[in-house]
Structures are given as C-alpha cells and as structure tokens.
Amino acid sequence: MRFEPVAAARRLTAASGSGCIDAINSRFRRCENFARPKLRRQAVKLFGPLKMPKICKSLRWPPVAVWLSTFLILTPLASAVAIDRKSDQVRPRSEALKKAKTTLIEFGTSPFPYNGLVPEKDTPFLDIVSGDRNGHRMPSGRIYWEDVTYRERRVLLHIPKGYDLTRPGIMVVFFHGHRATLGRDVRDRQLVPAQVSASGINAVLVAPQFAFNASDSSAGHFWEAGAFGRFVAEAGIKLAELHGNPSATDVFANMPVVIVSYSGGYLATAWCLDIGGLESRVRGVVLLDALYGELDKFVAWIANNRTAFFVSAYTDSTQQNNMTLKTILTEHEIPVSTALNQNKWKRGVTFLATNPEVKHEDFVTQAWVDYPIKDILRRLDEYRR
Numbered sequence: 191m192r193f194e195p196v197a198a199a200r201r202l203t204a205a206s207g208s209g210c211i212d213a214i215n216s217r218f219r220r221c222e223n224f225a226r227p228k229l230r231r232q233a234v235k236l237f238g239p240l241k242m243p244k245i246c247k248s249l250r251w252p253p254v255a256v257w258l259s260t261f262l263i264l265t266p267l268a269s270a271v272a273i274d275r276k277s278d279q280v281r282p283r284s285e286a287l288k289k290a291k292t293t294l295i296e297f298g299t300s301p302f303p304y305n306g307l308v309p310e311k312d313t314p315f316l317d318i319v320s321g322d323r324n325g326h327r328m329p330s331g332r333i334y335w336e337d338v339t340y341r342e343r344r345v346l347l348h349i350p351k352g353y354d355l356t357r358p359g360i361m362v363v364f365f366h367g368h369r370a371t372l373g374r375d376v377r378d379r380q381l382v383p384a385q386v387s388a389s390g391i392n393a394v395l396v397a398p399q400f401a402f403n404a405s406d407s408s409a410g411h412f413w414e415a416g417a418f419g420r421f422v423a424e425a426g427i428k429l430a431e432l433h434g435n436p437s438a439t440d441v442f443a444n445m446p447v448v449i450v451s452y453s454g455g456y457l458a459t460a461w462c463l464d465i466g467g468l469e470s471r472v473r474g475v476v477l478l479d480a481l482y483g484e485l486d487k488f489v490a491w492i493a494n495n496r497t498a499f500f501v502s503a504y505t506d507s508t509q510q511n512n513m514t515l516k517t518i519l520t521e522h523e524i525p526v527s528t529a530l531n532q533n534k535w536k537r538g539v540t541f542l543a544t545n546p547e548v549k550h551e552d553f554v555t556q557a558w559v560d561y562p563i564k565d566i567l568r569r570l571d572e573y574r575r
Contacts, residue, residue: 286575290351291432292383294372296343299421301398301410301458303340309413309461316340328406339404345425346372347432348383348395352575355438359392360473360573361425361445362563367453367480368405372397380452380554382563389567392575394442396425400458407454407482409461418466422447446473448570450563451480452554460484463491474499474536476566479553481511489518492539496524499535501566503542503557507550512541530569 305324308315318325318333325335334340346364353359366376376382376397386395398421401408411417426443430436447468451459456477463472464487472495481488481502492500504512519526519539526539542558549556559565 285354287349287351287353287433290349290383290387292346292348292377293432294344294346295428295432297345297398297421297424297428298343299411299417299424300343300345301400301412301421302342303336304408304410304413306411306414308408315408315410326406326408332405334401334404334406339402339406340408340410342399342402344372344399345428346376346383346395346397346399347425347429348386349429349433350383350387350393350575353394353433354392354575355433355435355441357392357575358573359394359441359445360570361422361442361447362386362393362395362567363422363447363449364395364397364563365449365451365455365458366397366400367455368401368407369403370400371403372399381561382450382554385561385564386567388561389564390575391567391570391573393448393567393573394429394445396422396429400455405454407457409458412458412461412466415465416467418462419468422468444471447471448474448476448567450476450478450566452478453480453550454482456480456482457484460487463487470495470498472498474501476563477502477504478557478562479503479505479508479550481508481515483511485511485515485518488515489522492519492524493522497537499537500539501530501535501542502540503544503553503562505544505548505550505553506546509543516541530566536570 304315306315307313315326316324316336318327323335323337325333326340327333364376364382366372366380370376382397383395386393400406400410412421423443426439426441426445427436429442430439433442449459449462449472459475459477459480460483462468463475472491475488475491475498477500481504488500502508502512502515516526524539526541527535528541528543529535530540530542544553544558554563555561
C-alpha cells in the first residue's frame with residue numbers, strides 16, 4: 191500500500207476518544223516497513239527502530255504529536271529519495287557520435303535568393319529584367335541570372351565522428367570564394383568537412399552557398415542587419431536534427447563561432463562582423479587569401495574584440511591589402527604578429543605570408559601548411575574532442 195503521509199496525518203488528527211491510540215497503532219503497523227529499502231535505512235538511522243510506545247514514553251508526547259513530527263521529517267526525505275532515483279533513471283549518458291554526418295539541406299535564412307538592395311549604392315540587386323527572368327549586372331558588364339546563379343538555398347552541414355554534445359564546442363562557418371559549389375568544391379575539392387574532422391576538435395561545420403559557380407562576392411541577405419544571427423540560429427535547429435537529437439538545438443545555436451573565409455567570401459564576412467548580430471559570439475576570423483576589401487569593417491571588429499583572434503594568410507593576390515591593414519592596426523596601437531606563437535595568437539592579430547609557389551586557387555588545401563583549416567582548428571585545444 192502506498193504511504194501518503196499528509197492524508198494519514200489528517201486522518202490521525204481527526205481521530206478522537208479511546209479510538210485514537212488504536213487508529214495510530216493501526217497506521218503505524220501499515221507503515222512500519224517502508225516500501226523503499228533506502229528510505230527505511232535512513233529512517234532507522236534517524237530514529238532507530240520505530241517503536242511507537244517507546245517514542246511516546248521517552249518524549250512524553252501524545253501519539254498524534256509524535257506521528258505529525260515524524261511525517262514532517264520523513265516527507266522531504268521520501269521526496270529526495272524519489273527524485274534521486276528518478277534522476278538516475280532519466281539522466282542522459284553522453285556518447286560521442288559513432289559516425290560522421292554530412293548533408294546538403296535547404297535553409298529559410300540562406301543568403302540567396304535575394305531581391306533587396308545593394309548596400310551603400312541603394313540600387314536593386316536584381317537590376318536586369320528580360321522577359322520573365324531577373325538578373326544582376328556585374329561591374330564588368332556580365333549578367334548573372336537569378337534562376338541559375340542566385341537560386342540555391344542549400345547549406346552544407348557536417349558533424350564529425352566523435353563529436354560530443356556535452357563538451358565545449360564551436361561552430362565553423364565557411365564562406366566560399368568565386369566559381370564554387372558546395373558539393374564539387376567545398377566538400378570534394380577543398381575538403382573542408384574532412385579538415386574539420388581531422389582537426390580533432392569538437393566542432394561542427396556550416397557552409398552556405400553564395401553565388402552558384404559564379405565570379406561574384408555578393409552577400410545577399412547577409413547584407414541585412416541581424417541576418418547572419420538568424421542564419422546561425424537556424425543552423426542550430428538543422429544541426430540538432432542531423433545529429434539525431436532535436437532537443438540539442440540550444441547547444442548548437444549558442445556555440446561560439448569561427449568564420450573561415452576564402453577569397454571572395456571576404457565581403458560576406460565583413461558584413462556579418464559589422465551588422466550580423468552575433469556580437470561577441472564570434473570567437474575568431476580566418477581569412478584565406480581573402481582580404482580584397484572592406485578594411486574599415488575588419489579594423490572596427492578587431493578593435494572592438496581584443497579577446498578574439500584574427501588570422502589573415504595571403505599570397506601575392508592580397509599582399510598589398512594585408513600590409514595596409516597591418517599598418518592601420520599598428521597606428522591604432524593594436525599589436526600584430528607574423529607567426530602562430532603558442533597560445534598568444536588566440537587573442538590577437540596574426541598575418542601569415544606564404545611561399546611564392548603557393549597558388550591562390552589551392553589555398554584552402556595548400557597555404558602556410560597543407561590543410562590550413564585543420565591546422566588552425568587543431569590549435570584550439572580548449573575544444574579538443
């Protein structure tokens with residue numbers, strides 16, 4: 191029979207006359223052997239063997255008072271034992287992911303399609319109409335059509351084997367360069383998911399598609415205030431679904447973020463740092479031969495985020511802009527380094543020159559070292575898997 195202390199107390203206090211002792215003794219006999227052995231042992235430790243006549247006699251209390259006192263002490267104890275047993279039963283056991291998971295999936299907050307304005311020009315992005323087709327004219331005069339170049343909503347997601355939800359982790363957001371597609375280039379040629387896996391850190395990868403297989407750096411919706419933050423929030427939902435644990439959305443959506451940008455991905459990176467809405471959540475920025483412009487936005491972010499890291503590696507393609515940025519930072523009394531020195535680089539600015547034979551088109555896999563994304567991430571040992 192289940193022990194209901196509050197109901198029993200009410201019935202005991204309602205008892206009267208010569209039947210009072212009989213009622214108490216009857217209830218005592220039914221409750222003397224508690225259903226939970228652990229609770230019974232705790233009760234014996236507190237009171238010794240529960241013998242009602244001895245307790246009444248030693249305390250000189252009426253039986254009702256003894257029982258009420260006992261109930262007040264044992265009720266929290268019973269609840270504590272029950273909660274402890276319940277928590278043992280439902281507490282999830284952390285297990286590292288047994289197999290890597292990679293997918294291309296549509297997002298509602300992807301950079302494209304985009305039908306807004308080009309910032310700082312206030313001109314429509316889709317500024318060409320031909321019949322029922324809309325297009326964007328590049329400064330060179332070339333026209334890219336929306337239904338071919340700016341239609342892709344898919345995002346590349348990757349969770350490495352061994353990823354552990356309960357350990358500190360980071361979200362690596364990769365912005366590709368010109369003439370790229372997520373499958374052919376980011377995944378298969380530049381091996382970005384493989385580099386994240388090989389780094390050995392507890393990281394996930396999120397890589398949106400910008401202009402599809404085109405020589406265009408346009409940022410699309412990432413030109414809009416707060417758009418990058420909304421994108422990262424959706425990434426949290428999609429990553430939790432890919433992982434197989436939808437309740438882990440908050441874990442993914444609130445991760446520190448490291449933006450890795452190659453070549454033409456610089457433009458989206460600059461705007462995401464400027465008005466993306468993530469503020470101090472961006473743990474670091476890595477530019478892979480990508481400093482083609484927007485120096486003012488990078489300077490502002492560096493100056494306002496002294497505890498984050500900024501790494502810019504370059505070939506001859508972006509050497510001049512890197513030297514200019516270095517000079518500006520020095521004038522602002524912001525220290526810079528030219529090597530990844532132990533842990534100091536994690537809270538500062540580092541410029542990495544590469545050998546003359548390093549090619550821009552191979553920079554994601556061959557830079558100052560082979561597989562530079564892997565090299566940067568493996569140095570973040572606080573996120574080790």
